[in-house]
Amino acid sequence: MEDLVERFRVAARTAGATAADGDLDAAGAYLLTRWSEPQRQYHTVAHLTDVLNVIDLHASLSRHPERVRLAAWMHDAVYDPRALGDANERDSAEFAEGLLTTLGVPEANAAEVARLVGLxxxxxxxxxDPDGELLCDADLAVLAGDDEQYAAYTAAIRREYAHVPDDAFKDGRAQVLKALLELPSIYRLAPLREQWEARARANLEKELNG
Structure with a gap:
């Protein structure tokens, strides 16, 4: 956890945060408590770490990787499986802008992080929009996992929505899968598309038709 807190501090400082290191560390630790909330089964610290790792590995594809990293920290900072529509993303974006501004991140950078979260x-x-593309591609990287990884992902999603009856969950999940498959490309950045697109589509098709 200390490593993750340090990664948050470095990203915030690079984005212009003027708060003391202790305050930045406290904010990072607080965010980790959010990512560890009991209602989360997939949208956990493990998911956050996976997204950050993809961003770090492909940071050269973006213009402002520090903003993308902060958006990764914030993109599910507010997460309620019972929320409707894009309420979680909207609330997370609002939360991100407020928190980052409090930490002394310039308003323009804080607003840009909030925009990325909304995507x-x-x-x-x-x-x-390479910054937005990298964030979205990193968030969807799980779709290109191997059979074991993808099965673990779908099982965790089902546990997160345990309050939804099986038939309703199946119908809702099918809508999500079809929407992803109808995209011209799941992944937007060419190197990631070449690496992941075929595998992700195969996984989605298998789940949809399973």
Whole structure:
């Protein structure tokens, strides 16, 4: 956990945060408590770490990797499986802007992080948005996992939505899968698309038709 807190502090400082290191560490630790809430089964510290690792590995593909890293920290900072629509992403974006501003991150950078967080609601980006593309691709990297990884992912998602009856969950999940498959490309950045697209589509098709 200390390593993750340090990663948050470095990203915040690089984005212009003026708060003391202790305050940045406290904010990182607080975010980890959010990512460890009991209602989370997939959207956990493990998911956050996976997203951050993808971003670090492919940081050269973005213009402002520190903003993308902060958006990764914030993109599910508010997470309620019972929330409707894009409420979680909207609330997370608002939370991100407020917290980062409090930590002394310049308003423009805080607003940009909030914008990036909002993109994870539908994983749709505009042209010439490499920061948004990297965040969305990192968030969806799990879809290209091997059989064991993908099975663990779908099982965790089902546990998160344990309050939803089987038939309703199956119908809702099918809508999500179809929406992803209808995208021209699940992954937007060419190196990640070449690496992951075929595997992700095979996983989604198998789940949808299973």
């Amino acid at each position: 994870t609601a539908g994983h749709a980006t505009e042209a010439d």
